[in-house]
Structures are given as structure tokens and as C-alpha cells.
Amino acid sequence: MNSKRTGPPSTAEIEEWVPVTIRDVAKVAGVSTGTVSNVLNRPAIVAETTRQRVLAAVESTGFIRNTQAYQLRGGRSHTVGVVVLDVSNPFFTEMFRGAESCLQSEGYVLMLGSTDGLTEREANFVRAMEEHRVEGVLITPAAADLVGLAGLKTRGVPTVLLDRKAPADEFCSVTVDDVRGGELAARHLFETGHTELVFVNGPTTVRQCRDRRQGVRKAVRSTSKARKVEVTEISVGALTVRHGEEVVDRILAISPRPTGVVCANDLLALGVLRGLATRGVKVPEDLAVVGYDDLIFGSMLSPALTSVRQPAFELGSAAAELLLDEVRNPDHRHREVRFEPELVVRASSSG
Amino acid sequence: MNSKRTGPPSTAEIEEWVPVTIRDVAKVAGVSTGTVSNVLNRPAIVAETTRQRVLAAVESTGFIRNTQAYQLRGGRSHTVGVVVLDVSNPFFTEMFRGAESCLQSEGYVLMLGSTDGLTEREANFVRAMEEHRVEGVLITPAAADLVGLAGLKTRGVPTVLLDRKAPADEFCSVTVDDVRGGELAARHLFETGHTELVFVNGPTTVRQCRDRRQGVRKAVRSTSKARKVEVTEISVGALTVRHGEEVVDRILAISPRPTGVVCANDLLALGVLRGLATRGVKVPEDLAVVGYDDLIFGSMLSPALTSVRQPAFELGSAAAELLLDEVRNPDHRHREVRFEPELVVRASSSG
DNA sequence: TTGAAAGCGCTAACAA
DNA sequence: TTGTTAGCGCTTTCAA
Numbered sequence: 001m002n003s004k005r006t007g008p009p010s011t012a013e014i015e016e017w018v019p020v021t022i023r024d025v026a027k028v029a030g031v032s033t034g035t036v037s038n039v040l041n042r043p044a045i046v047a048e049t050t051r052q053r054v055l056a057a058v059e060s061t062g063f064i065r066n067t068q069a070y071q072l073r074g075g076r077s078h079t080v081g082v083v084v085l086d087v088s089n090p091f092f093t094e095m096f097r098g099a100e101s102c103l104q105s106e107g108y109v110l111m112l113g114s115t116d117g118l119t120e121r122e123a124n125f126v127r128a129m130e131e132h133r134v135e136g137v138l139i140t141p142a143a144a145d146l147v148g149l150a151g152l153k154t155r156g157v158p159t160v161l162l163d164r165k166a167p168a169d170e171f172c173s174v175t176v177d178d179v180r181g182g183e184l185a186a187r188h189l190f191e192t193g194h195t196e197l198v199f200v201n202g203p204t205t206v207r208q209c210r211d212r213r214q215g216v217r218k219a220v221r222s223t224s225k226a227r228k229v230e231v232t233e234i235s236v237g238a239l240t241v242r243h244g245e246e247v248v249d250r251i252l253a254i255s256p257r258p259t260g261v262v263c264a265n266d267l268l269a270l271g272v273l274r275g276l277a278t279r280g281v282k283v284p285e286d287l288a289v290v291g292y293d294d295l296i297f298g299s300m301l302s303p304a305l306t307s308v309r310q311p312a313f314e315l316g317s318a319a320a321e322l323l324l325d326e327v328r329n330p331d332h333r334h335r336e337v338r339f340e341p342e343l344v345v346r347a348s349s350s351g
Numbered sequence: 352m353n354s355k356r357t358g359p360p361s362t363a364e365i366e367e368w369v370p371v372t373i374r375d376v377a378k379v380a381g382v383s384t385g386t387v388s389n390v391l392n393r394p395a396i397v398a399e400t401t402r403q404r405v406l407a408a409v410e411s412t413g414f415i416r417n418t419q420a421y422q423l424r425g426g427r428s429h430t431v432g433v434v435v436l437d438v439s440n441p442f443f444t445e446m447f448r449g450a451e452s453c454l455q456s457e458g459y460v461l462m463l464g465s466t467d468g469l470t471e472r473e474a475n476f477v478r479a480m481e482e483h484r485v486e487g488v489l490i491t492p493a494a495a496d497l498v499g500l501a502g503l504k505t506r507g508v509p510t511v512l513l514d515r516k517a518p519a520d521e522f523c524s525v526t527v528d529d530v531r532g533g534e535l536a537a538r539h540l541f542e543t544g545h546t547e548l549v550f551v552n553g554p555t556t557v558r559q560c561r562d563r564r565q566g567v568r569k570a571v572r573s574t575s576k577a578r579k580v581e582v583t584e585i586s587v588g589a590l591t592v593r594h595g596e597e598v599v600d601r602i603l604a605i606s607p608r609p610t611g612v613v614c615a616n617d618l619l620a621l622g623v624l625r626g627l628a629t630r631g632v633k634v635p636e637d638l639a640v641v642g643y644d645d646l647i648f649g650s651m652l653s654p655a656l657t658s659v660r661q662p663a664f665e666l667g668s669a670a671a672e673l674l675l676d677e678v679r680n681p682d683h684r685h686r687e688v689r690f691e692p693e694l695v696v697r698a699s700s701s702g
Numbered sequence: 703t704t705g706a707a708a709g710c711g712c713t714a715a716c717a718a
Numbered sequence: 719t720t721g722t723t724a725g726c727g728c729t730t731t732c733a734a
Contacts, residue, residue, distance in 0.1 A: 017507035021727055032705045037729055047703060062505060067482045068419035068428075069727035072710045077419075078479070079462075087448055093438050100438075100465060104472075109479045111430075112463040114451060121455075128429070128460045131418045154413060156368035241647060274651050296592060297648035300625050372711055383721045388713055398719060420711035423726045 020061045029057035040065065071133060080108045080323065081129035081137040083122060084162070085206070086239070087114040089267060091293045091312050092140070095162060098316020099138055106324065108135070117206055117238070119143045130157060136323045138162050138316075144205050146170070158326040160319045163310075164207055165336060172322040174315045174337045178208050181308040181341035182215020185262045185290045186231065188306070188343055190223045192350065194260040194288060197231045198251050200272060201264045202239040209239075209264050212292065216262060232258065239264060244271020248279065251287075259287060260349070266291040266298045266307055273301060273348070288349040303347030311339050371412045380408035391416065422484060431459045431674065432480035432488040434473060435513070436557070438465040440590070440618060442644045442663050443491070446513060449667025450489055457675065459486070468557055468589070470494045481508060487674045489513050489667075495556050497521070509677040511670045514661075515558055516687060523673040525666045525688045529559050532659040532692035533566025536613045536641045537582065539657070539694055541574045543701065545611040545639060548582045549602050551623060552615045553590040560590075560615050563643065567613060583609065590615060595622020599630065602638075610638060611700070617642040617649045617658055624652060624699070639700040654698030662690050 022040075026033045031050060038046045039054040046054075057063075071077050080103055084092040092114075100110060111134060113125035122142040129137055130151065136158035141149060146167065152159045153170055161173035189197055199216045202209040216231060223229045232254055236243040244263065251261060251272070263269035269291030276283055283289050283303050291298055291307040298305030318337045326332045373391075377384045382405060389397050390405040397405075408414075422428050431454055435443040443465075451461060462485065464476035473493040480488055481502065487509035492500060497518065503510045504521055512524035540548055550567045553560040567582060574580045583605055587594040595614065602612060602623070614620035620642030627634055634640050634654050642649055642658040649656030669688045677683045 017505065019727095022729095023727080033728080034706075034730075035704060038704085041729075045703075050703080062502065064478070064481045064502075064506065066423070066484065066727055068422045068484060069710085070729075071419045072417075072423055072712090072727080073729045074710065075729080079483070087444050087451075088441070090439070090441065093444055096438055096463075097465070104464075104475075107479075109462050109464065109476065109483070111460050112447075113455075113460065114448070124455075125460065127415070128458075130415045132430070132460070133417065133419060151413065151415075154368065155415065270648070270651055277653075297621070297651075300621055300648075301651060302628075302653045370711095373713095374711080384712080385714080385722070386720055389720085392713075396719075401719080417711055420726085421713075423711080423728090424713050425726065426713080 019066075020063045021066070022063070025054065025057045025061055025063050028061055029054045077133045077135055078107050078109060079111060079132060079134045080320075081111045081113070081125070081132075081134040081139075083113045083115060083125050083129075083137065083139040085115055085117050085140050085142065087112070089239070089265070089293075090295050090297070091265070091310065094312035095316035095319075098313035098318075099320040100316075101313075102317045102320035102324070115142045117142045117203065119148055122148055126152065130155065135327055136160070138319050138323060140164060141207070142205075144207060144210070158323055160322045160326070162319050163315060166334065169334045169336075172319075172326060172334045172336070174319045174322070174339070176310045176315070176339045176341050178211035178341070179215040179218065181292060181310070182212035182262070183219045184215070184341060184343040185212075185292065185308050186216040186219035187223065188345065189260040189262065189288060189290060189349060190219060190229055192288070195227070195229050196256055196258040196260075197229070198254060198258045198261040199231050199233045199264075200244065200247055200251070200261060200268055201233055201235045202243075202268070203237065204235060206239075209235075212264050236268070239268055241267045241271040241274070244268035244273075245275040246271070248272055248275030252279070252281070260290070261287060262290045262292075264292055266293040266295040266305065269305055269307070270298065270301070273305065283348050284350065290349050294344050299344075299346065301348070306346045306349035307344055309342045309344050315339065370417075371414045372417070373414070376405065376408045376412055376414045379412055380405045428484045428486055429458050429460060430462060430483060430485045431671075432462045432464070432476070432483075432485040432490075434464045434466060434476050434480075434488065434490040436466055436468050436491050436493065437590070438463070440616070440644075441646050441648070442616070442661065445663035446667035446670075449664035449669075450671040451667075452664075453668045453671035453675070466493045468493045468554065470499055473499055477503065481506065486678055487511070489670050489674060491515060492558070493556075495558060495561070509674055511673045511677070513670055514666060517685065520685045520687075523670075523677060523685045523687070525670045525673070525690070527661045527666070527690045527692050529562035529692070530566040530569065532643060532661070533563035533613070534570045535566070535692060535694040536563075536643065536659050537567040537570035538574065539696065540611040540613065540639060540641060540700060541570060541580055543639070546578070546580050547607055547609040547611075548580070549605060549609045549612040550582050550584045550615075551595065551598055551602070551612060551619055552584055552586045553594075553619070554588065555586060557590075560586075563615050587619070590619055592618050592622040592625070595619035595624075596626040597622070599623055599626030603630065603632070611641070612638060613641045613643075615643055617644040617646045617656065620656055620658070621649065621652070624656065634699050635701065641700050645695050650695075650697065652699070657697045657700035658695055660693045660695050666690065
């Protein structure tokens with residue numbers, strides 16, 4: 001509680017900073033606003049001495065160019081919107097970093113929104129970003145369909161879908177084959193002898209969850225030809241550690257007792273592992289666990305978490321590249337850049 | 352590689368979306384631009400039927416208000432800049448979430464920049480955000496001093512320092528007592544019988560690192576009165592898992608062999624743990640490990656990581672509250688909101 | 703090489 | 719209740 005002081009504000013403090021415009025700079029330098037604009041944008045065409053004078057004036061006045069005016073005049077906004085499902089999830093921050101690594105060097109600053117899978121929040125973010133005239137948006141759609149992005153499409157805002165295929169090539173997209181990933185996870189457990197599995201899934205409104213489920217089912221079908229296997233599906237409200245932890249009792253209540261569990265992402269798996277640990281259930285002896293995303297943290301647990309790896313950083317940077325192409329290349333064609341998931345087997349599933 | 356097709360673009364595609372302005376809406380609705388502006392901003396003062404007509408026109412034209420023009424006219428930007436040291440670190444994303452939770456409901460959209468502790472990147476972000484006329488910025492300064500923020504100060508951009516005390520009450524700030532935290536960590540090891548410690552620190556240009564070191568030293572001094580203790584300090588280039596892993600050999604080379612290690616943050620500690628595991632060093636028997644930040648992931652390791660907890664989410668939301676006050680309250684006074692670190696003892700330090 | 707001035711899209715004061 | 723219009727800060731054409 002550090003109140004600065006108790007008396008009235010001093011003059012220095014009460015004195016409002018008056019925004020300095022190009023006109024102020026012009027006045028100080030004794031030139032016209034056009035000239036100031038020229039030294040700012042096309043320094044080559046103005047005389048050396050004038051330029052120095054203007055630069056000095058910029059310095060002394062503390063002038064900072066007003067992007068809004070620049071944009072209004074037809075300039076670019078140098079802004080890209082990024083909308084993800086959950087900033088708390090390292091998978092998405094890695095993706096963000098990937099995008100940032102590519103976009104920052106091009107002079108863009110990123111607006112970030114985290115929707116928690118809520119379409120209403122998504123709509124708010126997208127609307128706000130459109131109002132700010134972002135040059136493009138990278139988005140992991142919250143909804144099952146893409147109607148929330150229709151506005152972006154019709155208004156021609158370059159948009160790249162993150163971790164979501166665009167139907168009918170309406171957008172560029174970067175994807176990972178989640179059906180395949182889900183299949184890899186479940187098949188791995190079947191192949192190591194498991195017969196009764198649980199699949200802990202997130203909300204099936206989330207596309208990743210639907211696809212991974214489909215993959216799991218696919219593994220069931222193909223394995224069933226050889227021998228009888230079964231998967232119980234449990235759906236939780238969100239892909240978080242807490243939800244994973246809370247689902248453990250339901251897993252343990254299943255009869256016959258499953259011997260393996262596939263989680264729709266690593267956060268969920270981490271929660272499950274934690275819940276199992278507190279209940280004294282041994283992993284992988286009593287229950288094998290497989291996650292999804294291959295967060296670095298999973299590899300450090302003991303037992304280390306078996307998981308399906310996705311190249312998050314590369315997803316982000318690839319998306320950014322696609323966006324840049326769409327922004328700059330008049331001959332741009334929408335493309336899907338597809339990555340393959342990779343099963344990383346660790347101790348949590350291999351006794 | 353999904354090229355849409357090979358022929359020339361269809362008419363529908365080549366047809367550029369022509370930005371629709373308030374004038375277009377006015378024309379469609381058969382009213383003046385002033386009236387459109389009124390239904391958008393002060394709907395109460397316009398007649399019901401006209402309002403409906405205008406709203407319909409807004410809908411049919413797909414009009415999206417141009418914030419730049421609005422701002423230029425004197426409106427607010429509804430934008431806040433957030434600058435952190437490392438988005439990959441869950442500590443900072445939690446802080447971001449805290450800020451977002453408070454700011455989003457107030458209609459702000461956040462610009463996020465991750466500096467990796469580089470003052471040059473920080474300067475770029477701050478400059479870009481100022482050009483965009485953000486209404487305020489939340490920042491974890493990269494540099495040891497605050498000269499990089501002088502511009503924000505003189506230009507009167509409301510600024511709240513994240514996890515950094517503002518000297519001379521120049522800014523609002525949210526802080527955690529890192530000296531105390533460092534002291535807690537080291538003292539804990541001393542009190543559990545350790546004598547030879549290693550302190551794995553990040554760059555001392557980072558204030559958090561300097562303070563935590565100071566705390567560690569303080570613990571050494573006070574413990575030294577009773578018995579002889581020693582701390583070897585190792586500084587690494589960044590606070591990441593990789594750097595922690597790479598420093599392990601240097602730790603093990605120290606003679607006499609230390610029995611405990613304090614890490615400047617959890618990512619570092621996670622790396623150290625991983626490095627120790629691959630080299631077969633037992634934790635905590637051979638070496639006790641203490642981290643800093645209490646990331647959720649640390650609590651799930653086995654052995655679970657002892658750490659110094661910081662309320663990241665609360666830091667973020669408190670900072671946002673301070674910022675809102677500075678933005679809206681004419682009687683605003685700069686304040687420091689201070690949180691206390693808390694040692695959380697787990698298996699990694701208690702054999 | 704520089705200056706004058708129009709105009710980007712919007713809001714708000716004022717007039718009708 | 720609605721329309722007209724000046725002007726926000728900047729860039730850029732055109733003229734000097």
C-alpha cells in the first residue's frame with residue numbers, strides 16, 4: 001500500500017502528456033507535415049540537412065507515429081490475431097511461439113485470445129480483431145462447424161486454421177491427423193496385450209476430441225477381427241489436469257476393470273496419473289496410461305508418459321507462413337499443411 | 352498440398368471484398384451517416400423504425416466498425432499490451448490468464464509479446480504497442496534497469512510492472528518477494544541438514560535471478576553463524592528445461608560433492624531432475640532439489656518437486672486491476688501489490 | 703526539394 | 719428525430 005504522497009498532485013504530475021503529432025514535429029523542425037512524413041517514410045527523397053533537423057525534432061518531441069491514422073490513410077495494421085483454445089496448455093503456447101517466431105521478424109504484433117472452447121468468447125475475439133483490422137488471423141475454431149468464421153471468409157480476412165482442416169478448401173490450414181493419432185494410441189495398448197480400455201475424452205464439440213475418438217474406435221474395429229477388445233468412453237468437460245484427476249474414480253469403478261487408458265490430451269493424462277498415484281494404483285502394472293500432445297512435462301514423470309507427439313511449434317510457424325503468403329502473394333492458393341502424429345512409447349504403457 | 356484448382360480464379364474469388372463503411376450502411380438504410388453512427392453508439396436517441404432499418408443494413412452489408420477511425424476521432428483503443436519474458440513458461444501464461452480474465456470482460460483485447468529477456472525485442476514490442484496506442488501495458492521488464500520504460504512513463508501510458516517493483520513509485524507494480532523466496536528455498540535445505548549447496552541461477556540481468564540469489568546468500572549468512580555452510584553458484588544462459596539439463600554435469604563435477612541444489616525456477620529444476628535421472632543420481636538421497644514457481648507439473652513428478660509457490664494468476668489479475676484503476680480513476684495513485692512466496696515441501700527435498 | 707491540401711472512416715456538435 | 723459537417727493524424731498527389 002504505497003500511496004505516493006498525501007498532498008495534491010504536483011504540477012509535473014498533473015501536467016498531462018499532450019500527444020505529439022506530426023504537426024508538432026513539423027513546427028519544431030520548421031518544415032511542413034508532408035516533409036516530416038517523407039523523412040519518416042521515404043527518407044531518401046529529402047535533403048540531408050532537413051532530414052537531420054526533422055529527426056532531431058522527432059527525438060526531442062518524443063513523437064510516436066499514430067498507427068490508426070496511418071492505417072486510415074490506407075496503411076497496413078501490422079497486426080495478426082491469434083485465437084487458441086487454451087493458453088494454459090503448453091501445446092498452444094508452443095504453437096503461439098512458432099507463429100510469433102515467424103511473424104515478429106516481419107514486423108507484426110500479435111493479438112492473443114484464449115477461448116476455452118467457448119464459441120461466444122471466440123466470436124467476441126474475432127469481432128474485436130476484425131474491428132482492429134488485423135491483417136490476418138490464426139485460429140483454432142471452438143465450434144464443430146465453421147460458421148463462426150463465415151464473416152472472416154466473406155470479408156476476405158486472411159485466415160489460417162490451426163489444427164483443423166478446412167472443408168472445401170475455404171481456408172488455409174495446418175493439421176495433424178488426429179484420427180491416426182487416436183488410432184496409434186489405442187492400437188499400441190491393444191498390441192501390448194490390453195483388452196479392456198478406457199478412453200477419457202474431452203467435449204466432442206471439440207474437433208480434436210471427435211477425431212481422436214474416431215481413431216480409437218478404428219483401432220477397436222481392426223483389432224476386433226483378431227480378438228475381442230472393448231473400450232469404454234468417458235467424456236469430461238474440459239481438457240485440463242483437474243478434469244483428469246476427477247475422472248479417476250469413474251475409471252476405477254468400471255467393471256470389468258480396464259487395464260489401459262487413453263487420454264485425449266496430456267493435461268488430462270497428467271491428471272489421471274496424479275489421481276491414480278494418490279489412490280495407490282500402479283502405472284503401468286495396474287493401469288497403463290497414454291496421453292496426447294507429448295508435452296515436455298510428460299516425459300519427465302515417472303513413469304514417463306507415453307504420448308502422441310504433435311509438432312506444435314512447427315504447426316504455428318507453418319500457419320504463419322501460409323498467412324504471410326495469403327497476405328502478400330496475389331496468386332495465393334489455399335493449402336493444407338499436414339503433419340503426422342508420432343507415438344512416443346514410454347514407461348507409463350510398457351511394463 | 353491441396354491446390355484449389357488449376358484454372359484461373361473464378362469470378363466469385365477474384366471479386367475483392369470492398370470494405371463497407373458507415374456511408375455504405377447509410378446509403379442502404381436510406382439515412383445519413385450521422386444516424387448510423389447514432390444507432391451504433393447511442394441507439395436510444397434514434398427512432399425505433401429507423402434503428403431497425405439501420406440495423407438491418409448493418410447486417411446485410413456485413414459492416415464492421417473501423418476502430419482506427421473511431422480512435423482517431425478520440426475514441427479508446429480497447430487494447431492492452433502484455434509483455435512477458437517467456438510464453439513457454441507456464442508461470443507467465445498463468446499470469447496472462449489472470450490479466451485476461453479481468454480485462455476481457457471490460458472489452459479489452461490483449462497484444463502479447465514474449466521477449467526471452469532480450470531488451471531489443473522488448474523495445475520493439477513496446478514501440479509497436481505505443482504506435483497502436485494501447486491504453487496500457489503490463490510488462491515484465493527484461494533489463495536490470497527501467498530505462499526501457501522511460502518512454503511509457505513520459506508519454507503517460509498507464510503501465511504496470513509484472514513481478515517487478517517500481518522504484519520511486521513511478522509505476523504500479525505487482526511483486527513477489529523473491530529475496531524471501533530464495534531465502535526460503537536455501538534455508539529449507541540448510542535446516543534439513545544440508546551443508547554444501549549449488550544454486551543454479553539464470554542470467555543475473557534478470558531481476559528475479561538477482562533477488563533470488565540475494566535470498567540464497569542471506570540464508571547462507573544467517574546459517575553460517577551456527578555452522579559452516581557453502582553455496583556454489585552456477586549461472587546459465589536462460590531459465591529453460593534444456594539449460595537445466597545441460598548444467599547437470601557441472602553440478603556433479605563440483606567437489607566436495609554438494610547434497611542439495613536450488614534452482615532459480617521450475618523449468619531449470621525440471622531439467623536438472625531429468626539430467627540427474629539419466630545419470631542415475633537419486634533424488635533426494637544423493638541430491639535434494641528445490642525449484643521456484645511451483646508449476647503444476649512439478650508436483651506430479653516423482654519425486655515431486657519442492658518449490659517456492661508464486662500466485663501467478665493473482666499477479667496477473669491484480670496487475671490488470673491496477674491498470675484499470677489507472678486508466679479510469681483520475682485520483683489514481685501508483686501502488687505496489689505485494690504477494691508472499693510460499694515454500695511447498697515435497698519429496699525432492701525430503702528423503 | 704518542399705509545401706499545400708485532400709481525404710481515409712468515424713463521431714459529435716450543431717442546424718434543421 | 720435526423721442531416722450536415724468539421725476534424726481526428728497521417729500520407730500522398732500536385733504544384734511551386
